[in-house]
Structures are given as C-alpha cells and as structure tokens.
Amino acid sequence: MLLSWLTGIGAGMIFLHCVQRHWFPYFWDDFWFLLKVVRFGVQITKCKWRGEQVTVLDKFLSHAKRQPQKPFIIYEGDVYTYQDVDKRSNKVARVFLNHSSLEKGDTVALLMSNEPDFVHVWFGLAKLGCVVAFLNCNVRSNSLLHCIRTCEPKALVVGADLLGIIEEILPNIPQNVSVWGMKESVPQGMISLIQKLSTSSEEPVARSHHVASSLKSTCLYIFTSGTTGLPKAAVISHLQALKGSAGLWAFSCTADDIVYITLPLYHSSGSLLGICGCVELGATCVLKKKFSASQFWNDCKKYNVTVFQYIGELCRYLCKQPKREGEKDHQVRLAVGNGIRRDVWRQFLDRFGNIKMCEFYGATEGNICFMNHTGKIGSVGRTNFFYKLFFNFHLIKYDFQKDEPLRNEKDWCSQVKKGEPGLLISPVNTKNPFFGYAGSYRHTKNKLLFDVFKRGDVYFNTGDLMVQDQENFLYFWDRIGDTFRWKGENVATTEVADVIGMLDFIQETNVYGVTVSGYEGKTGMASIILKPNKSLDLEKIYEQVVTSLPAYACPRFLRIQEKMETTGTFKLQKFQLVEEGFNPLKISDPLYFMDNLKKSYVPLTKELYDQIILGEIKL
Incomplete structure (x- = not known):
C-alpha cells in the first residue's frame, strides 16, 4: 500500500513538473x-517600523x-579602501563645515569626471545632509548655466x-554660489x-548632520533631457537611491564581485546602480575615467x-574591435545595463563567452522599472500577475500622427493587445x-497623464x-x-532647435x-527653413x-x-520626416552631412550616403 502511494506521489510530481515546464517555463x-x-x-x-531611516550613506558607513x-x-591602479573613502569624505565635510555657510538641506552642484574625488565630494557633502x-x-555655455540656476546651489565643486568650462561662464554664475576647484591653483x-583639504581633519562629523527625516526626502538631483527643452533636474529621494x-x-x-564602471557617474546608471550598488553589496568597483x-x-x-x-553602444564598440586571441580568457560572469540590440547581444556572447547579460529598463526619474532576470535575448524584462501587484503599469494606444495618446469617443485611453507597441505608463500613488x-511644477506636470482610464x-x-x-x-x-x-x-530636440534657431538666416x-544602420538609438537630423x-x-x-551643444546632441x-507640415495642434510634424530618414535617392530636398574634418556641413551625395551605411564613415 505504502509503495503504491509513493509511486502515485512520484508520478504526480513528475506530471506536475512536466506541466510546469510546458505551460509555466519561467x-x-x-x-x-x-x-x-x-x-x-x-x-x-522593518527599518521604518523601528524608526530607522537607513540610507545608502548609512550602509557605506557600516561597511x-x-x-x-x-x-x-x-x-x-590606485586602491582606495572603504576606510580611505570614509576619511577623505570626512575631510570634505569638514572643509565645508568650517569654511562655508552650508546647512543641512542646501544644494551643492558637482561638475566632475569619473574619479575617486567625485565619490569623496559626493559622500562628504552627504555627511552634511x-x-x-x-x-x-558634456553640457556647455548657456545650457550649463541653466542647469546651475535650476538646482539653485549654494556652492559648485568643479x-x-x-575648470576652463566654468571659467567661461563664471561672470554669469549667480553671486551667491561659491565655486570650488579641485586644483591647487x-x-x-x-x-x-x-x-583646504590638505589641512582638513579626518574626524567624522556628527550623524545628526545627515540623519534623514524621511526616505522620501531629496538626496540628489540628476539631470536628464526630458520631453522638451533644456535639461531638467530629476529629484532623487533616499528611497529611489x-x-x-x-x-x-x-x-x-x-x-x-569586482564591478567595472566606465559609465559616467553623473548619470543614475553609474552613480546609483554602480557606486551605490557596490555600497549595498559591500563590493569593490574598478572606476574608469572614460570608456576605452x-x-x-x-x-x-x-x-x-x-x-x-x-549601455548598448559600449557592447557594440567592443564587438567592432579587431579580434584577438584569448578574448574569452577572463572572469567576467555578469553584465548589467540597458539598450543592447538583439544582434549585438548574440554577437557579444558568441565572441566573448558565457556572460549573463542582465538587461533592465528604468528612467532616472521614473516610478517603474523592469529587470530581465531570465536572460531572454532582446527583452528588457518580464511581467506577470504577481509582478504587477508590486509594479503596476499599462501599455496604451498612441497616435503617431498627432504625437499623443489615443483617446476614444469618451476621452479615455485604451490598452494595446499583446504584440502591439504601446506607450508605457505607470500609476502615480503612495506606493x-x-x-x-x-x-x-510645469516640468513635473508635463510628465504626467491625467484622467487616463477614469476621472x-x-x-x-x-x-x-x-x-x-x-x-x-517586454521589449523596448x-x-x-x-x-x-x-x-x-537622451537628446531634447527643442534644445537643439533653439540653438540652431539663434542664427539670423534661419x-x-x-x-x-x-535610424542609422549598425548604430544603437537614433542620431540627430535638423530640417531647416531659411528666412x-x-x-x-x-x-x-x-x-x-x-x-x-554636447557632441552627442549635434545633428x-x-x-x-x-x-x-504641422499637426492639428500646430506642432511641427516629425513622423513623416523620421520615416523618410536621410537617403538622398528618396528625398528631393537638399541634404547635408556634418564633416568634422572640414568643420562644416557638406552636401550628402549618394557616395557619401553609401559610405555611412556601410560603416566606412564613423558617426
């Protein structure tokens, strides 16, 4: 009897396993x-219930x-231990505590390339709250001034x-902003x-300076090119960090793990996912000034x-490098990022070995993210009933001609069917x-949709x-x-248009x-009417x-x-222009290409177009 029961249970488990593998493989x-x-x-x-507001900085201090x-x-080649970074950031905190009028909650702008002092200054200022x-x-001139004014800092560290970039605009920086340079002279x-650092104390400042009143209080501003205009300072709370x-x-x-960070720290990927990610783990990072x-x-x-x-471009660049012996002779097991095309993904794995590509999706200021935890090639993540309980979202129909969400006769939006592209939206609520x-607030309001499915x-x-x-x-x-x-x-088209529009003949x-064959994303193109x-x-x-403009924003x-052509709401029509691209055989209008050697735009001929498409001319 017992044997028959055990046999039945075993058979049942095998059956359930087969059902799971077939119908629910993930x-x-x-x-x-x-x-x-x-x-x-x-x-x-749990921390919240205990009355503790544990931040990323608190976790670093614990390590x-x-x-x-x-x-x-x-x-x-230089090694900075957790203690080294702690002491150096203490010195930064002491300098500003003793030689400035900074108070808890004040904003300090940081303009620095990837280097250890980026982290030292960041953490030192965080220790002051x-x-x-x-x-x-990469931002220059008026755009940089705009960024400085937007975040209203009391100080700027460069x-x-x-320093040369700031020196150009120094007379126009608000007078109440003290400018600090990371150089002797x-x-x-x-x-x-x-x-100031050379004579500053390494003694820690009191925790009362940085203890967070709430995880929803602001700890960072990270600039992003939103849907319109000049860069905007996205508010990053302790919770988001x-x-x-x-x-x-x-x-x-x-x-x-030893994590290699070549992405710029001024972006959320390098700073939050990279540096803060290593703090969460207590891991080591190899920081590179610039990707090579x-x-x-x-x-x-x-x-x-x-x-x-x-990012996708990084992997594409690596695949474009001349092949060498021993390319799979390394210890890399994971790569974390976003924006890699399927063809590059496959090519990368074939060439460089069994590396798990951990693709994710998430905007700096957004309240929704996806993580591809299965390794499915091309996907940015996966959803199911339970996932949507924690991260609710919808894909809604979009009117490409009018460049706005499609609404029915009752003025409600509707969701797309599986397999159809839809605009990703996520409910804004307490959770x-x-x-x-x-x-x-206008900038914040522009990123919101109201009365989508109900009043x-x-x-x-x-x-x-x-x-x-x-x-x-899910696929981008x-x-x-x-x-x-x-x-x-990200490039805001209106910012580029405003810069070109300053010329008196336009x-x-x-x-x-x-889209340009062989490249990630899209490159800039400007359609112009002369006066x-x-x-x-x-x-x-x-x-x-x-x-x-930054180099990446130049058309x-x-x-x-x-x-x-304009839309019904008098916005400039882009859809048709994007579809037509830059092929001189299909476009009768005069076309020009940016030639950095000649420091001018030159006529885009059929020969030049073919060289660009074949990759003989690099963009």
Missing part, C-alpha cells in the same frame, strides 16, 4: 526573483566600520579638468578645495573584474510616487513605446515625442532622430552647434525645406 525564475523583491521591501519596512581595509574603489546635484560634463573668483542600489544585488551580485574599447578586456583581466556595467523635477487618475508618462509578447516578455520599441537617444544620452528648425532672401551658411551652422544631418 515559474521558478519569476518566483525567486519576486521573492527577492519582496525581501528587499520587507527590509525597508567602513566593519571592513575598513577592503578595497572600495580601484582607479588607475546636503543635496548633491550631478552636472553633465573637477580640475573642467584655480582661476580668480574660485576657491581651491584641494588646498536605495532602490537603485539594489539592482546589482537583485541580479545576484555579491560582496565578492581597446583597453576594456585588458582592464577586466588586470583587475579580475567579474561584473561590468554597459509608487513620482518625485518630479526641481524648479517649476481623477494620474499616470507617469515614460515617453517610451514598449511591446509585450505572448510570454509576457522606440521613444516618442521630442527626444531621441544617441551615444547613450526661420524655423525641426529636429528629430533618424526670405537669406542664404545658407553651412560653416556657421557647424560652428553654432559644436560650440553650444549629423541637415535637410533644407521650403515649408513644414
């Missing part, structure tokens, strides 16, 4: 991943006490290699932070890297708040089109509206992104864009039109 992957998500949420809730001699940052605003190192009107820091852990990284495709694998071998962060942007509901508009397949995997499809992504950066400019009786000056346009192509 059940256990989903189960263990969601268990991690729940566990992380429970940890935060500095528990494992002081463990390497935290490795930079150009200051909000740190990360400025994009890296030694970027700094231009007139600045203060040498390096000199904690969630970002859990990314590496959620992808099964451990304290024993030729040095990448040598660095990985030299420092025994086990995990690296990527999933949207903290918005510094400055005018009074509010949704965060990601600005991204996604597709959900029959197995509930495209960006909408007035932004495009190039070289790993009447109207319409900027949009176009009556004015001639086109291609050298002046070139000088204007390279002087005023690579120009199109000269006699008139421009």
Whole structure:
C-alpha cells in the first residue's frame, strides 16, 4: 500500500513538473526573483517600523566600520579602501563645515569626471545632509548655466579638468554660489578645495548632520533631457537611491564581485546602480575615467573584474574591435545595463563567452522599472500577475500622427493587445510616487497623464513605446515625442532647435532622430527653413552647434525645406520626416552631412550616403 502511494506521489510530481515546464517555463525564475523583491521591501519596512531611516550613506558607513581595509574603489591602479573613502569624505565635510555657510538641506552642484574625488565630494557633502546635484560634463555655455540656476546651489565643486568650462561662464554664475576647484591653483573668483583639504581633519562629523527625516526626502538631483527643452533636474529621494542600489544585488551580485564602471557617474546608471550598488553589496568597483574599447578586456583581466556595467553602444564598440586571441580568457560572469540590440547581444556572447547579460529598463526619474532576470535575448524584462501587484503599469494606444495618446469617443485611453507597441505608463500613488523635477511644477506636470482610464487618475508618462509578447516578455520599441537617444544620452530636440534657431538666416528648425544602420538609438537630423532672401551658411551652422551643444546632441544631418507640415495642434510634424530618414535617392530636398574634418556641413551625395551605411564613415 505504502509503495503504491509513493509511486502515485512520484508520478504526480513528475506530471506536475512536466506541466510546469510546458505551460509555466519561467515559474521558478519569476518566483525567486519576486521573492527577492519582496525581501528587499520587507527590509525597508522593518527599518521604518523601528524608526530607522537607513540610507545608502548609512550602509557605506557600516561597511567602513566593519571592513575598513577592503578595497572600495580601484582607479588607475590606485586602491582606495572603504576606510580611505570614509576619511577623505570626512575631510570634505569638514572643509565645508568650517569654511562655508552650508546647512543641512542646501544644494551643492558637482561638475566632475569619473574619479575617486567625485565619490569623496559626493559622500562628504552627504555627511552634511546636503543635496548633491550631478552636472553633465558634456553640457556647455548657456545650457550649463541653466542647469546651475535650476538646482539653485549654494556652492559648485568643479573637477580640475573642467575648470576652463566654468571659467567661461563664471561672470554669469549667480553671486551667491561659491565655486570650488579641485586644483591647487584655480582661476580668480574660485576657491581651491584641494588646498583646504590638505589641512582638513579626518574626524567624522556628527550623524545628526545627515540623519534623514524621511526616505522620501531629496538626496540628489540628476539631470536628464526630458520631453522638451533644456535639461531638467530629476529629484532623487533616499528611497529611489536605495532602490537603485539594489539592482546589482537583485541580479545576484555579491560582496565578492569586482564591478567595472566606465559609465559616467553623473548619470543614475553609474552613480546609483554602480557606486551605490557596490555600497549595498559591500563590493569593490574598478572606476574608469572614460570608456576605452581597446583597453576594456585588458582592464577586466588586470583587475579580475567579474561584473561590468554597459549601455548598448559600449557592447557594440567592443564587438567592432579587431579580434584577438584569448578574448574569452577572463572572469567576467555578469553584465548589467540597458539598450543592447538583439544582434549585438548574440554577437557579444558568441565572441566573448558565457556572460549573463542582465538587461533592465528604468528612467532616472521614473516610478517603474523592469529587470530581465531570465536572460531572454532582446527583452528588457518580464511581467506577470504577481509582478504587477508590486509594479503596476499599462501599455496604451498612441497616435503617431498627432504625437499623443489615443483617446476614444469618451476621452479615455485604451490598452494595446499583446504584440502591439504601446506607450508605457505607470500609476502615480503612495506606493509608487513620482518625485518630479526641481524648479517649476510645469516640468513635473508635463510628465504626467491625467484622467487616463477614469476621472481623477494620474499616470507617469515614460515617453517610451514598449511591446509585450505572448510570454509576457517586454521589449523596448522606440521613444516618442521630442527626444531621441544617441551615444547613450537622451537628446531634447527643442534644445537643439533653439540653438540652431539663434542664427539670423534661419526661420524655423525641426529636429528629430533618424535610424542609422549598425548604430544603437537614433542620431540627430535638423530640417531647416531659411528666412526670405537669406542664404545658407553651412560653416556657421557647424560652428553654432559644436560650440553650444554636447557632441552627442549635434545633428549629423541637415535637410533644407521650403515649408513644414504641422499637426492639428500646430506642432511641427516629425513622423513623416523620421520615416523618410536621410537617403538622398528618396528625398528631393537638399541634404547635408556634418564633416568634422572640414568643420562644416557638406552636401550628402549618394557616395557619401553609401559610405555611412556601410560603416566606412564613423558617426
């Protein structure tokens, strides 16, 4: 009898296992991943119940006490232990405590490239309870001034290699902003932070300076090109920083991992996922000033890297490198990032070995994220009934001609079917708040959709089109509206158009992104109407864009039109222009290409077009 029962139970388990494998193949992957998500949420809730507001800084200080001699940052061969970073950041905190009028809650802007002092200054200011605003190192002139004014800092800290950029705009920086340079000798009107650090104490400041009153209070501003205009300062709360820091852990990284960070720290991927992610784990990071495709694998071998962060372009650059012997001879087991194309994904694995690509999706300021915990090629993540209990979202129909969500006769939005692209939106509520942007509420309001499915509901508009397949995997499809992504950066088309529109011979400019074969994202193209009786000056346009815009935002192509189509709401029509691209055989309007050698735009001929498509001319 017992034998028959055991046989029946065994047969039943085998049957259930077969059913699970056939009908629910990702059940256990989903189960263990969601268990991690729940566990992380429970940890935060427990701390809250105990009246503790444990921040990323608190976790760093805990590691500095528990494992002081463990390497935290490795930079150009130099090792900075947790204790080293703690002491150096104490010196920074002491300088500002003794030589400035900074108070808890004040904002300090930070303009620095990737280097250990970026982290020292960031953590030192955090120890004073200051909000740190990360400025994009590529932004120049009026755009940089705009960023400084937007976050309203009391002080600005500038890296030694970027002092020249600030010196150009120093007379226009608000007078109440003290400017500190990371160099012994700094231009007139600045203060040498390096000199002050040389005599500063390493003694820690009182915890009362930085203890958080709430995890929803602001700790950072990270600038992002939103849907319109100049960069906006996204508000990053302690809670968002904690969630970002859990990314590496959620992808099964451990304290024993060595994480290679080549992405800029002024972006959330490098700072929150990278630096804060290592703090969450108590791990070591190898920090690189700038990504180098030729040095990448040598660095990985030299420092025994086990995990690296990527964007799609980074992986594409690595695949474009000449093949060498021993390319699979490394210890890298995981790569965490976003934006990699399927073909590059497959090519990367074939060439460099069994590396698990951990793709994720999430906007800096957004309240929704996805993580591809299964490794499905091309997918940014996966959803199911239980996942949506924690991270609710919808994919809604979008009118590409009008460039806005599609609404029915009752003025409600509707969801797309599986397999169709839809605009990703996420409800804004207490559980999933949207903290918005510094400055005018108008910027925050522009990222929200109201009365979507019922009166009074509010949704965060990601600005991204996604597709959900029959197995509930999610895929990035495209960006909408007035932004495009190039070289790993978001570009606001109106900012580019405003810069070009300053020229006295241009009447109207319409900027949009176009796809170029073999490249991630879209590169910039500007359609231009000249003023009556004015001639086109291609050298002046070139000088204007390279002087005023970051390199990634400069339009690579120009199109000269006699008139421009508008939508029903009088917005410039982009859809048709994007579809037509830059093929001179299909477009009768004059086309031009940005030539950096000639420092001008030159006519886009059929021969030049073919060279670009074949990859013989690099963009």
